[in-house]
Amino acid sequence: MEEFVVSARKYRPVDFEDVVGQQAITQTLLNAIQSNHLAQALLFTGPRGVGKTTCARILAKKINTTENSLVDEDFAFNIFELDAASNNSVDDIRNLTDQVRIPPQAGKYKVYIIDEVHMLSQSAFNAFLKTLEEPPKHAIFILATTEKHKILPTILSRCQIFDFKRITIHDIKGHLAHIAKIEGIETEEEALHIIAQKADGALRDALSTFDRVVTFCGKKLTRKAVAENLNVLDYEVYFQATDSILAGDVPKLLNLYNDVLSKGFEGIHFVSGLAAHFRDLMVSKNKDTLSLIETGEQVREQYIRQSKQYTGSFLIYALDLANQCSIDYKNSSHQRLLVELLLLKLASAHQQAEEKKNPDSEQIHAKPDPVEPQKIPECIDQNEQDSNVIEESSNPIEPIKLPNIPAKERISALSIKSLQVKKKMAAKTLIAEVDITEKPQDTFTEETLQDCWKEFADMKQKNGEHILSSILNCNMPSLSGQLICFEFPNASMKNDFNNCKSELLNFLAEKLNNHFLQFKLTVSESNEQKTAYTTEDKLKRLIEKNENLKLLINTLKLDI
Secondary structure (H helix, E strand, O other), X not given: OOOOOOHHHHOOOOOHHHOOOOHHHHHHHHHHHHOOOOOOEEEEEOOOOOOHHHHHHHHHHHHOOOOOOOXXXXXXXXXXXXXXXOOOOHHHHHHHHHHHOOOOOOOOOEEEEEEOHHHOOHHHHHHHHHHHHOOOOOEEEEEEEOOHHHOXXXXXXXXXXEEOOOOOHHHHHHHHHHHHHHHOOEEOHHHHHHHHHHHOOOHHHHHHHHHHHHHHHOOEEOHHHHHHHXXXXXXXXXXXXXXXXXXXXXXXXXXXXXXXXXXXXXXHHHHHHHHHHHHHHHHHOOHHHHHHOOOOHHHXXXXXXXXXXXXXXXXHHHHHHHHHHHHHHOXXXXXXXXXXXXXXXXXXXXXXXXXXXXXXXXXXXXXXXXXXXXXXXXXXXXXXXXXXXXXXXXXXXXXXXXXXXXXXXXXXXXXXXXXXXXXXXXXXXXXXXXXXXXOOEOOOOHHHHHHHHHHHHHHHHHOOOHHHHHHHHXXXXXXXXXXXXXXXXXXXXXXXXXXXHHHHHHHXXXXXXXXXXXXXXXXXXXXXXXXXXXXXXXXXXHHHHOOHHHHHHHHHOOOO
């Protein structure tokens, strides 16, 4: 039986051209060797599995290889490797410095590779400091570490530092595909993408995972089998979830989440994946940001198709909900209910948005009610204002300034003469009223209103007012006679909207050629939050229940 060798060792690079994803570093090292500008102390730092030790060994071999060297000549006896994790004492460093003094018997340089150098003790670093600062001409030190911040600054200042980066998913996929072709393994592109994504930029981890799934799947790697073996939620789960949200199918959505939990996945993983899915949908709506999605071509086309079914404002709202759910998940006492509530909100929010776009009411084509001439619109009642309803006319009447009456001419409000003064002021008010019947009052459809609304939101977006644009796009207005009805998810968005209310009303009046429009602004009852009672509110309630309490406060002259 042939001995099995893991892919990380079998396909370990033996030349700089074989190193994956570190072209800038390998080219720099090659140029340094060719121009004889190689430093005597090098530090290779970066995440695990990105090629630090491999590049150190290749460099050590190339330093002693010249044009006159024999093809089979081996300079391995000039290369010394020290694992600082198990040899981190002062005595180990002293033995190393004693060996440095002896020149090589063959070749030009003796190369010392110290792996995991951050594991050296403080005293070992100090013992190594002098040798590193003034090494012999025949000695070159290559230090490798994953935690550069643990190395003394005095050591760092004496080294030429090379920062190795995480290897991209595209490079890992290409390398795995090359190995699979050599081994005669049939693979799906999405299967390799899952492996590369799971590796998190470490090629060694990707090769280890590749060996594992090959053992499980055999000579054919499929996306479904790889996702099952690696215990990864398949992207199809999130496409099904977003399709259910789009259709408002709550039972199917809850059953889907139940299946995810039954497979052993945590709810937080599902929420994080759903948020990442909404993010990919959002960037898929623009060709300029399409490159930000790290998927295969087939999945990318699927993202583009599904993104067209969602508005940008809903995706932002969904991302906000998912992000808040992930924040609250750890401290929640009922985590499953928290995630299910998120799914319910998403499904209901999208369904409400669709109902706003296509209302069953026939008021879209209804003619506006005629306005009597020389009649000022009635003011809104205070109780109506308390119910989160605000109406504003597109043709506001300027307030009438009362004359400044001298103190001698002031009249008591209880006198008979005051009634005569009130009649005179009422007459002046009628004279000051503007004949609003001369203003245009064209009819329009709800679709025309929504187009003008979007135009105003886009104008705010171009002017840099992104928050206001998002508020305007969070919902679509509906038409009820002369009233423009608009519902906000929460009260804070409604307060921000008030800053541009008059400007928007004037804009719509000009665009629609109708100056009798009014707003009816409401806040979603499901999102309203009741504020806590203050101390004064509590006292007021107690006095309403017991009037003797007020007498007691006045008698004893109490205060809060």
